[in-house]
Amino acid sequence: MDIQKHEKLWLVAGVAFIVLLIATVVYGTVGAGVSMVDDSGGTIAPDEIPDDDRFGEPRVEHVEGDEYEVYVVSRMFIFQPGTVEVPEGSTVTFYITSADVIHGYQLVGTNVNTMVIPGQIAEITVEFDEPAEYGVVCNEYCGSGHHDMEGMVEVVPEDEWEGA
Amino acid sequence: MDGEEESEPDEGDDAEADAEVADATEADAEAADAGGDDGLREIPHDEFEPTGTFAIAFLYLGLLAALWLFVYFVEFLGRGPTVVG
Structure with a gap:
């Protein structure tokens, strides 16, 4: 098959571009360690939330060392707990579920973002290296008060942390 | 292109044009140099x-x-913190 020389170059450039796209995403996963939210958090029936060991009392829990777990219940139109406080240098795993409809949980301006689906537990692990304040918004329309549904994640210096 | 050129002898009586068409049908490269009456050039x-x-x-x-x-x-990886697990 006779392919015009410019077409050959263009084909090579096109394939190189596809390789570039795949390579950057592979780097993001393998090199930078970016993960996707999956179904590893498991499931929970919304009517079992009040009696659940983890979500009955939404909270921040110190596991060990730098590891923390945060149990969050989203419901129209609040997050419980509304303000999550963790120390700097911590590795925090959020377990988030919904008591009613689909919500979102996003730390504004970051890649920390997941859908919160009733019946499902979204599990995301985040490393907070420096003190900072992040606003949290619900980014899935959930009803008339959706625009007021917000929370806060405060990363405080280690000596100021007064949590569990 | 070929079709147009072949129809030329029927329309015109210019002997020179006939010769050009004959060349063109024999070799494409020559046709490219010769040029047609309609300004088209084959390469x-x-x-x-x-x-x-x-x-x-x-x-x-x-x-x-x-x-x-x-x-x-910059926009994606640079906006930490990010989900790592």
């Missing part, structure tokens, strides 16, 4: 040099690649 496959089009297409591809790198490494 061989590999002599087609769309330099300007090629430059614009590559400029666009280069821009696309640069913007992708910016979006991925």
Whole structure:
């Protein structure tokens, strides 16, 4: 098959571009360690939330060392707990579920973002290296008060942390 | 192109034009040099040099690649913290 020389170059450039796209995403996963939210958090029936060991009392829990777990219940139109406080240098795993409809949980301006689906537990692990304040918004329309549904994640210096 | 040229002898009685058409049908390369009455010029496959089009297409591809790198490494990976597990 006779392919015009410019077409050959263009084909090579096109394939190189596809390789570039795949390579950057592979780097993001393998090199930078970016993960996707999956179904590893498991499931929970919304009517079992009040009696659940983890979500009955939404909270921040110190596991060990730098590891923390945060149990969050989203419901129209609040997050419980509304303000999550963790120390700097911590590795925090959020377990988030919904008591009613689909919500979102996003730390504004970051890649920390997941859908919160009733019946499902979204599990995301985040490393907070420096003190900072992040606003949290619900980014899935959930009803008339959706625009007021917000929370806060405060990363405080280690000596100021007064949590569990 | 060939069809048009072959129809010329029927329309005109110019002997010179007839000769040109005869050459053109014998060898494409000669036809390219000769040129037709309608201003069309036939060139061989590999002599087609769309330099300007090629430059614009590559400029666009280069821009696309640069913007992708910016979006991925600066806008996405640069906006920590990120989900790591």
